[in-house]
Amino acid sequence: MSFNIIDVVALVVIGLAVYAEAGRGAIQALGDAARVVFGIGAGLLGWHLAFTLVGGTMAGLVGLLALGTGAVLLVNIVARRLFPDPHPGRGPLDRTIGGAVGLGLGLLVNLIIIPALAIGPAITPLVERSVVGHRFLDAVPGVYDAADLLDIRFPSIGSERNRFQSESPANGGAFVGRVNFRRYDRTTCIECGGRVRFDGYRRVKGTVIAPHFTCSSCGRVSCGCGSFEAFHALYRRCPYELSVRGMPLDCGVWPSGRPVSPEVECPVCGRGGER
Ligand SMILES: [Zn+2]
Ligand SMILES: [Zn+2]
Ligand SMILES: [Zn+2]
Numbered sequence: 001m002s003f004n005i006i007d008v009v010a011l012v013v014i015g016l017a018v019y020a021e022a023g024r025g026a027i028q029a030l031g032d033a034a035r036v037v038f039g040i041g042a043g044l045l046g047w048h049l050a051f052t053l054v055g056g057t058m059a060g061l062v063g064l065l066a067l068g069t070g071a072v073l074l075v076n077i078v079a080r081r082l083f084p085d086p087h088p089g090r091g092p093l094d095r096t097i098g099g100a101v102g103l104g105l106g107l108l109v110n111l112i113i114i115p116a117l118a119i120g121p122a123i124t125p126l127v128e129r130s131v132v133g134h135r136f137l138d139a140v141p142g143v144y145d146a147a148d149l150l151d152i153r154f155p156s157i158g159s160e161r162n163r164f165q166s167e168s169p170a171n172g173g174a175f176v177g178r179v180n181f182r183r184y185d186r187t188t189c190i191e192c193g194g195r196v197r198f199d200g201y202r203r204v205k206g207t208v209i210a211p212h213f214t215c216s217s218c219g220r221v222s223c224g225c226g227s228f229e230a231f232h233a234l235y236r237r238c239p240y241e242l243s244v245r246g247m248p249l250d251c252g253v254w255p256s257g258r259p260v261s262p263e264v265e266c267p268v269c270g271r272g273g274e275r
Contacts, residue, residue, distance in 0.1 A: 006126050006133035010114060014106035021102030025094045027083060029101035035075045036105055043068030048152045060153070110136045111143075115207055124206040141201035141209050148182045148201075179224070179233050181211040187229035189215040190239050190249065193264035196220075196227040210253045220258065222251035232268045240271040 021029040043064040050063025114136035118127040127133050147154035185198035194217025202212045210223045213230070224230030226249075231239045239249055239262050248259035265272045 001129055001131055001134075003131050004126055004129065004133075006114065006117070006123075006130035009117075010110050010130075010133045010136065013110050013113070014103065017106030017109065018099045018102040021105065022095045022099035024098055025090060026097035026101075029098035031075070031079045031083075033101050033105060034079075035072045036108065038071040038075050039068045040108075042071035044152060044154065047154075051153045111139055115140050118207050121206075128206070137207070138203060140207070141203055144201040144209060148180050151180055179230070181213075181224055181230065184213070184224060184227055184230040184233065187227040188264070188267050189218060189220055190226055190228055190231070190262040190264075191215065191220045191258070191260045192218040194218060196222075196230075204253055212254060219256075220260075221254045221256050223253040225249065225251050226256070228262070228266045228268055232266075238266055238269050238271050240266060 021032060024032070046063035046065070046067030047060045048063075049067075051057075051060040054063075110133075114127060114133050118124050118137050127137050144154065181198055181201075184196075186195050188194075189196050192215065194215050196213050196215045199212040199214055201209050204210050213222050213224055213226055214220070215226065220226050224234055225239070228239060231237075242249060243261035248261050250256060250259040262272060
Protein backbone atom coordinates (compact mmCIF):
# COMPACT_ATOMS: atom_id res chain seq x y z
CA MET A 1 0.00 0.00 0.00
CA SER A 2 1.42 3.36 -0.97
CA PHE A 3 0.32 6.95 -1.25
CA ASN A 4 -0.16 7.55 -4.97
CA ILE A 5 -1.89 9.66 -7.62
CA ILE A 6 -5.32 8.18 -6.73
CA ASP A 7 -4.92 9.47 -3.16
CA VAL A 8 -4.01 12.88 -4.57
CA VAL A 9 -7.22 12.86 -6.68
CA ALA A 10 -9.36 11.77 -3.70
CA LEU A 11 -7.90 14.40 -1.36
CA VAL A 12 -8.06 17.20 -3.96
CA VAL A 13 -11.76 16.41 -4.57
CA ILE A 14 -12.49 16.51 -0.82
CA GLY A 15 -10.37 19.64 -0.31
CA LEU A 16 -12.05 21.52 -3.17
CA ALA A 17 -15.54 20.54 -1.97
CA VAL A 18 -14.81 21.67 1.62
CA TYR A 19 -13.23 24.93 0.41
CA ALA A 20 -16.06 25.73 -2.04
CA GLU A 21 -18.92 24.97 0.36
CA ALA A 22 -17.27 26.74 3.32
CA GLY A 23 -17.11 29.80 1.07
CA ARG A 24 -20.78 29.47 0.10
CA GLY A 25 -21.94 29.29 3.72
CA ALA A 26 -24.46 27.02 5.45
CA ILE A 27 -27.67 27.78 3.51
CA GLN A 28 -26.14 27.62 0.05
CA ALA A 29 -24.18 24.48 0.99
CA LEU A 30 -27.31 22.72 2.26
CA GLY A 31 -28.99 23.71 -1.02
CA ASP A 32 -26.13 22.05 -2.94
CA ALA A 33 -26.44 18.93 -0.77
CA ALA A 34 -30.20 18.81 -1.48
CA ARG A 35 -29.53 19.10 -5.23
CA VAL A 36 -27.01 16.24 -5.12
CA VAL A 37 -29.04 13.92 -2.85
CA PHE A 38 -32.39 14.48 -4.60
CA GLY A 39 -30.68 14.45 -8.01
CA ILE A 40 -29.02 11.08 -7.38
CA GLY A 41 -32.11 9.62 -5.67
CA ALA A 42 -34.49 10.69 -8.46
CA GLY A 43 -31.94 9.65 -11.09
CA LEU A 44 -31.75 6.12 -9.63
CA LEU A 45 -35.54 5.96 -9.51
CA GLY A 46 -35.61 7.07 -13.17
CA TRP A 47 -33.10 4.32 -14.05
CA HIS A 48 -35.15 1.72 -12.18
CA LEU A 49 -38.47 2.74 -13.80
CA ALA A 50 -37.09 3.05 -17.34
CA PHE A 51 -35.15 -0.21 -17.03
CA THR A 52 -38.20 -2.05 -15.68
CA LEU A 53 -40.86 -0.56 -18.00
CA VAL A 54 -38.89 -0.07 -21.23
CA GLY A 55 -35.76 -2.16 -20.75
CA GLY A 56 -32.17 -1.65 -21.79
CA THR A 57 -29.25 0.49 -20.69
CA MET A 58 -30.11 3.36 -23.06
CA ALA A 59 -33.63 3.66 -21.65
CA GLY A 60 -32.15 3.47 -18.15
CA LEU A 61 -29.76 6.34 -18.90
CA VAL A 62 -32.53 8.51 -20.35
CA GLY A 63 -34.68 7.85 -17.27
CA LEU A 64 -31.74 8.62 -14.98
CA LEU A 65 -30.98 11.94 -16.70
CA ALA A 66 -34.64 12.99 -17.02
CA LEU A 67 -35.66 12.43 -13.39
CA GLY A 68 -32.23 13.49 -12.04
CA THR A 69 -32.31 16.83 -13.88
CA GLY A 70 -35.97 17.30 -12.99
CA ALA A 71 -35.22 16.88 -9.28
CA VAL A 72 -32.37 19.42 -9.41
CA LEU A 73 -34.61 21.99 -11.15
CA LEU A 74 -37.34 21.35 -8.57
CA VAL A 75 -34.89 21.95 -5.69
CA ASN A 76 -33.84 25.21 -7.40
CA ILE A 77 -37.48 26.40 -7.62
CA VAL A 78 -38.21 25.48 -3.99
CA ALA A 79 -34.95 27.12 -2.84
CA ARG A 80 -35.88 30.36 -4.64
CA ARG A 81 -39.31 30.36 -2.97
CA LEU A 82 -37.92 29.70 0.51
CA PHE A 83 -34.91 32.01 0.25
CA PRO A 84 -35.81 34.67 -2.35
CA ASP A 85 -32.83 36.79 -1.32
CA PRO A 86 -30.25 34.65 0.43
CA HIS A 87 -27.74 36.73 2.31
CA PRO A 88 -25.21 34.05 3.10
CA GLY A 89 -23.66 34.67 6.48
CA ARG A 90 -19.90 34.63 6.65
CA GLY A 91 -19.49 33.86 10.35
CA PRO A 92 -17.31 31.00 11.61
CA LEU A 93 -20.36 28.80 12.34
CA ASP A 94 -21.71 29.39 8.84
CA ARG A 95 -18.38 28.43 7.29
CA THR A 96 -18.00 25.38 9.51
CA ILE A 97 -21.45 24.02 8.57
CA GLY A 98 -20.72 24.76 4.90
CA GLY A 99 -17.37 22.98 5.16
CA ALA A 100 -18.95 19.94 6.83
CA VAL A 101 -21.52 19.69 4.03
CA GLY A 102 -18.66 20.03 1.53
CA LEU A 103 -16.85 17.13 3.23
CA GLY A 104 -19.92 14.91 2.76
CA LEU A 105 -20.28 15.96 -0.88
CA GLY A 106 -16.57 15.33 -1.53
CA LEU A 107 -16.85 11.80 -0.09
CA LEU A 108 -19.93 11.13 -2.23
CA VAL A 109 -18.22 12.36 -5.40
CA ASN A 110 -15.21 10.11 -4.64
CA LEU A 111 -17.56 7.16 -4.17
CA ILE A 112 -18.60 7.69 -7.80
CA ILE A 113 -15.38 8.72 -9.54
CA ILE A 114 -12.83 6.40 -7.86
CA PRO A 115 -14.68 3.15 -8.79
CA ALA A 116 -15.27 4.67 -12.26
CA LEU A 117 -11.51 5.26 -12.61
CA ALA A 118 -10.82 1.72 -11.39
CA ILE A 119 -12.76 0.26 -14.33
CA GLY A 120 -9.68 1.04 -16.44
CA PRO A 121 -7.47 -2.08 -16.22
CA ALA A 122 -4.31 0.04 -16.02
CA ILE A 123 -5.71 2.07 -13.11
CA THR A 124 -7.19 -0.82 -11.09
CA PRO A 125 -3.91 -1.77 -9.31
CA LEU A 126 -3.22 1.90 -8.52
CA VAL A 127 -6.60 2.23 -6.82
CA GLU A 128 -6.20 -1.06 -4.95
CA ARG A 129 -2.80 -0.02 -3.58
CA SER A 130 -3.76 3.55 -2.67
CA VAL A 131 -4.02 4.52 1.00
CA VAL A 132 -7.24 6.58 0.89
CA GLY A 133 -8.59 5.77 -2.58
CA HIS A 134 -9.10 2.03 -2.05
CA ARG A 135 -11.66 2.71 0.67
CA PHE A 136 -14.04 4.15 -1.94
CA LEU A 137 -13.66 1.00 -4.04
CA ASP A 138 -14.22 -1.21 -0.99
CA ALA A 139 -17.43 0.71 -0.22
CA VAL A 140 -19.09 -0.27 -3.52
CA PRO A 141 -20.39 -3.72 -2.39
CA GLY A 142 -22.26 -1.88 0.40
CA VAL A 143 -24.00 0.19 -2.29
CA TYR A 144 -25.12 -3.04 -3.99
CA ASP A 145 -26.40 -4.34 -0.64
CA ALA A 146 -28.43 -1.14 -0.24
CA ALA A 147 -29.83 -1.48 -3.79
CA ASP A 148 -31.01 -5.03 -3.01
CA LEU A 149 -32.45 -3.89 0.31
CA LEU A 150 -34.49 -1.22 -1.52
CA ASP A 151 -35.06 -3.70 -4.37
CA ILE A 152 -34.07 -1.22 -7.06
CA ARG A 153 -32.15 -1.86 -10.23
CA PHE A 154 -28.82 -0.13 -10.03
CA PRO A 155 -26.55 1.07 -12.84
CA SER A 156 -23.69 -1.31 -12.12
CA ILE A 157 -20.08 -0.50 -12.84
CA GLY A 158 -19.03 -2.79 -15.63
CA SER A 159 -21.79 -4.89 -17.13
CA GLU A 160 -23.97 -7.25 -15.11
CA ARG A 161 -22.39 -10.03 -17.13
CA ASN A 162 -19.00 -8.86 -15.91
CA ARG A 163 -19.84 -9.86 -12.37
CA PHE A 164 -20.07 -13.45 -13.49
CA GLN A 165 -17.42 -13.57 -16.16
CA SER A 166 -15.39 -16.13 -14.27
CA GLU A 167 -18.53 -18.08 -13.49
CA SER A 168 -20.71 -18.59 -16.57
CA PRO A 169 -18.31 -20.60 -18.75
CA ALA A 170 -17.51 -22.89 -15.82
CA ASN A 171 -21.15 -23.69 -15.20
CA GLY A 172 -22.11 -23.74 -18.86
CA GLY A 173 -24.99 -21.32 -18.48
CA ALA A 174 -25.77 -17.82 -19.66
CA PHE A 175 -26.29 -15.26 -16.95
CA VAL A 176 -29.80 -13.86 -17.20
CA GLY A 177 -29.87 -10.33 -15.81
CA ARG A 178 -30.22 -8.91 -12.36
CA VAL A 179 -31.15 -11.09 -9.43
CA ASN A 180 -31.98 -9.73 -5.99
CA PHE A 181 -29.80 -12.09 -3.99
CA ARG A 182 -31.31 -11.12 -0.64
CA ARG A 183 -34.27 -13.29 -1.66
CA TYR A 184 -32.00 -16.34 -1.76
CA ASP A 185 -30.93 -16.10 1.85
CA ARG A 186 -31.70 -19.38 3.67
CA THR A 187 -32.04 -21.48 0.52
CA THR A 188 -30.89 -25.06 -0.09
CA CYS A 189 -27.24 -26.17 -0.36
CA ILE A 190 -26.48 -28.35 -3.41
CA GLU A 191 -23.89 -30.29 -1.42
CA CYS A 192 -25.62 -31.14 1.87
CA GLY A 193 -29.19 -29.83 1.62
CA GLY A 194 -28.53 -27.44 4.52
CA ARG A 195 -29.41 -23.75 4.71
CA VAL A 196 -27.28 -21.34 2.62
CA ARG A 197 -26.79 -17.87 4.09
CA PHE A 198 -26.46 -14.69 1.98
CA ASP A 199 -23.47 -12.72 3.33
CA GLY A 200 -23.93 -9.66 1.09
CA TYR A 201 -21.83 -8.52 -1.85
CA ARG A 202 -18.04 -8.68 -1.89
CA ARG A 203 -15.39 -7.39 -4.21
CA VAL A 204 -13.78 -10.22 -6.18
CA LYS A 205 -11.03 -8.19 -7.83
CA GLY A 206 -10.84 -4.71 -9.31
CA THR A 207 -14.40 -3.53 -9.92
CA VAL A 208 -15.83 -7.05 -10.20
CA ILE A 209 -18.38 -7.54 -7.44
CA ALA A 210 -20.26 -10.74 -6.68
CA PRO A 211 -22.69 -11.93 -4.02
CA HIS A 212 -21.22 -14.23 -1.38
CA PHE A 213 -23.09 -17.19 0.10
CA THR A 214 -22.02 -19.63 2.84
CA CYS A 215 -23.72 -22.88 3.80
CA SER A 216 -24.35 -22.87 7.55
CA SER A 217 -24.11 -26.68 7.67
CA CYS A 218 -21.14 -27.69 5.49
CA GLY A 219 -19.41 -24.32 4.99
CA ARG A 220 -19.58 -24.45 1.17
CA VAL A 221 -19.10 -20.95 -0.27
CA SER A 222 -20.42 -19.70 -3.63
CA CYS A 223 -21.78 -16.77 -5.61
CA GLY A 224 -25.24 -18.33 -5.34
CA CYS A 225 -24.53 -21.29 -7.63
CA GLY A 226 -24.12 -23.44 -4.50
CA SER A 227 -27.86 -23.05 -3.81
CA PHE A 228 -30.53 -24.86 -5.87
CA GLU A 229 -32.87 -21.87 -5.78
CA ALA A 230 -30.25 -19.23 -6.65
CA PHE A 231 -28.73 -21.45 -9.36
CA HIS A 232 -32.14 -21.76 -11.01
CA ALA A 233 -32.58 -17.97 -10.83
CA LEU A 234 -29.10 -17.26 -12.20
CA TYR A 235 -28.90 -19.74 -15.04
CA ARG A 236 -32.54 -20.80 -15.64
CA ARG A 237 -31.51 -24.42 -15.35
CA CYS A 238 -31.01 -26.98 -12.61
CA PRO A 239 -27.60 -27.84 -11.11
CA TYR A 240 -28.58 -31.45 -11.90
CA GLU A 241 -28.48 -30.74 -15.66
CA LEU A 242 -24.74 -30.14 -15.37
CA SER A 243 -23.95 -33.04 -13.08
CA VAL A 244 -25.77 -35.37 -15.50
CA ARG A 245 -23.15 -34.38 -18.03
CA GLY A 246 -20.52 -35.50 -15.55
CA MET A 247 -19.49 -31.99 -14.51
CA PRO A 248 -19.08 -31.65 -10.75
CA LEU A 249 -19.86 -28.11 -9.64
CA ASP A 250 -17.57 -25.65 -7.98
CA CYS A 251 -18.09 -21.90 -7.95
CA GLY A 252 -15.96 -20.03 -10.50
CA VAL A 253 -16.09 -16.82 -8.47
CA TRP A 254 -15.58 -18.15 -4.93
CA PRO A 255 -14.13 -21.66 -5.34
CA SER A 256 -14.55 -23.91 -2.31
CA GLY A 257 -12.11 -26.50 -3.69
CA ARG A 258 -14.80 -29.19 -3.32
CA PRO A 259 -16.36 -29.89 -6.75
CA VAL A 260 -19.61 -31.70 -6.01
CA SER A 261 -22.47 -33.42 -7.82
CA PRO A 262 -25.80 -32.67 -6.10
CA GLU A 263 -27.42 -35.65 -4.39
CA VAL A 264 -30.32 -34.18 -2.44
CA GLU A 265 -33.68 -33.35 -4.08
CA CYS A 266 -33.86 -29.98 -5.86
CA PRO A 267 -36.62 -27.98 -4.10
CA VAL A 268 -37.31 -25.96 -7.28
CA CYS A 269 -37.91 -28.63 -9.92
CA GLY A 270 -37.85 -31.87 -7.91
CA ARG A 271 -34.92 -33.46 -9.76
CA GLY A 272 -32.89 -35.95 -7.77
CA GLY A 273 -35.83 -36.93 -5.57
CA GLU A 274 -36.03 -40.41 -7.07
CA ARG A 275 -32.61 -41.40 -5.75
ZN1 LIG B 1 -23.99 -27.36 2.66
ZN1 LIG C 1 -33.76 -27.99 -10.07
ZN1 LIG D 1 -20.67 -19.44 -8.48
